Amino acid sequence: MTVKIGLVGTGTVGGGCIELLKKHTADYKSRYGLDLQLARVCSKEPAQAEEHSVADIFTEEYTDIVNDPEIDIVIELVGGTTIAKKIVCEALEAGKHVVTANKALLATYGEEIEALAAKNGCKLYYEASVGGGIPIIGPLKHSLNASEITSILGIVNGTTNYMLTRMASDGMDYDDVLAEAQAKGYAEADPTADVDGLDAAAKIAIMASIAFNTRVTIDQVACEGIRSITPADLAAAKDMGYCVKLLAVANRTDAGIEVRVHPAMVPVDHPLATVDGVFNAIYVVGDFIGPTMYFGQGAGSDPTASAVIGDVLELVGHIQAGTGALPGNTYTDNLPLVSTDDLVTRAYIRFQVVERPGVLAAMSAVFAKHEVSVHSVIQRGVGTEEADTVELVYVTHSAREADLRATLDDIAKLENVLVGPEPTLIRVIK
């Protein structure tokens, strides 16, 4: 069976797809009887087409692809939510199947786009949108769906995981490690999407939607990044038997679903604790299946291209088998989202205080007032110029987010408590 593919986007992942198809097209033909033909390639960068030797099938107009009746599958690797949306929607309207790695698009307009695909009898595959090469969308949609998924904890942003790993292992501070990550090409010149957790928020919105059969969009994800994390926090975490990871979290609770992104203290014996550097991992717990984890390279040209072409192969397998639209998620459970104020977690909170009689008592009174129960408090020496400044590290029992925030606000007003740009609060994962 011959299938013609139109590829839009020739950057990192698009280039990887071209190279992968060059290397393995003959294998797919001999193994599966599938002849994948890259019929047309589009981008705004003719030089990239030259680089990958596809100038003969290159165009700068995506309409040359979506309007070409010969093309069966459109791969969208442009990214973003503007032109990418036009490409995907016009391809579906033209009756073409679509494979995309575009997390922002799916986490924003997933409902509209999936409805359009269904209306046109087309398939929309997006394994590469979460975790790069790691197969996670497939397992969540199949296999794992026999269980009721109760929790997802994901390290799904390689940039911030690299930064936190470097800060923890080498004591570098945030600004230095960000500069290094930018120099190495791991972080963008504008690092906002990574360091503020927005990239992770899109990915957990996509995973939570499937796992809970309930639409979750990126704007519904409570999101905190890693800008306020200091080497002191990482050192304190280590001493307490934790490491700090930026986690994308989705939990099913009696009150509804929690979907959020924030730095978290992860116990060193947790499977996620050893996931270092640019690697990603997603830890999924279900009622029957128990805990499972999926680990691999969460970004990069080759791994992500492997996931994209894996989708193409599965899609073509279904076309070859004469399948109509496979029944997919219906997103009909419509579980309520727990409000940020009502999120319940344990918390690590670090304050700098001037060592004076009564400071600890005053702080303890604030915790008590807001009914936040303290599990431990440890004084840690610090290397400031003021000899009488120390750090107090609190770990609380489970508490409501609103109560934790109120506690922080009130303690910040106390005499002899020094507060940075924002108080350091890191959730603690059991």
Added chain:
Amino acid sequence: MTVKIGLVGTGTVGGGCIELLKKHTADYKSRYGLDLQLARVCSKEPAQAEEHSVADIFTEEYTDIVNDPEIDIVIELVGGTTIAKKIVCEALEAGKHVVTANKALLATYGEEIEALAAKNGCKLYYEASVGGGIPIIGPLKHSLNASEITSILGIVNGTTNYMLTRMASDGMDYDDVLAEAQAKGYAEADPTADVDGLDAAAKIAIMASIAFNTRVTIDQVACEGIRSITPADLAAAKDMGYCVKLLAVANRTDAGIEVRVHPAMVPVDHPLATVDGVFNAIYVVGDFIGPTMYFGQGAGSDPTASAVIGDVLELVGHIQAGTGALPGNTYTDNLPLVSTDDLVTRAYIRFQVVERPGVLAAMSAVFAKHEVSVHSVIQRGVGTEEADTVELVYVTHSAREADLRATLDDIAKLENVLVGPEPTLIRVIK
């Protein structure tokens, strides 16, 4: 859509399936529009049927299921390769789709059974046959298949992983930890299938067949178990920065494919090193996708049942979509198997020797004679009654299996070298 299921086998996994269906059938109906009806249950244990409250649909004759024209899908959870084979083949011949967790059956008669399924236009799913609840067959067949898989390293037997973990952490010896594992129900009264690596061999045969698109059967797997591993080996491993795991290994090399099971030294910073106790994990490397890992509970009622019913859901999804037989693996690459003699690995070898002048020189000469290059040799004190007996631990560079074996045989003949029931040789994974 209504689908009628016949279940054969009401033991650990079968019981889990019954309970899972009881809990989640309504969810599948509301989420996916699939009405899974457990129509008939068969086993030789009526008491188990009573226990799970399915006495009304119980039969002791599997023919009541395979001959029932109403039944669409047969779940085979009997195990073994005799009656299970009859059940699976008769079900397929009657035009029923089959879901099974039977690794021995697939690793022995996979080719015959898959051909029978294809001939009858039926599907055969077996996610639960490897890694219990861990989705690994699905990712290998889809998603990962865009890359060329170069290596699989699996901890796929929970019994032996539990035993090795206990031996390493608590210094217990093999016999004591086996007795404990049997008392806890982790090991069978006859532990052969687990401790001699046969269970793992079936699983790697199945995975290698898919990953290399080449039929590999259980009898082609070079197989060594853990009986000769001692606490001394685990202590030496720890000191050298390794842990010992029973690994199922499949490698693609220029000379062909290597498929084997043996204990291995795994570096402590390898993702597999932290997989302890009864957990399983499979580490898969592909040319584009790079390293990935899949972790979870490799056995047990609930996780395995989750994988079985996950297969049923996917199967029903395909039936509902009107799919014919999906194109599956063709196993047509027919890669040659590298003979055991030609396997190339680094090796850890431990000897007990009587401390006499010339012993080390004599041993070194044997290594040199067989062209086995020694990376390090360390003398370790031991607590034997003979004060002049010491242990010598060699780690070699990469060497051929046949040369390693010849070295061991020749050294065993040397004066002042004491040899146990078999010399301790453990492969070292990079």
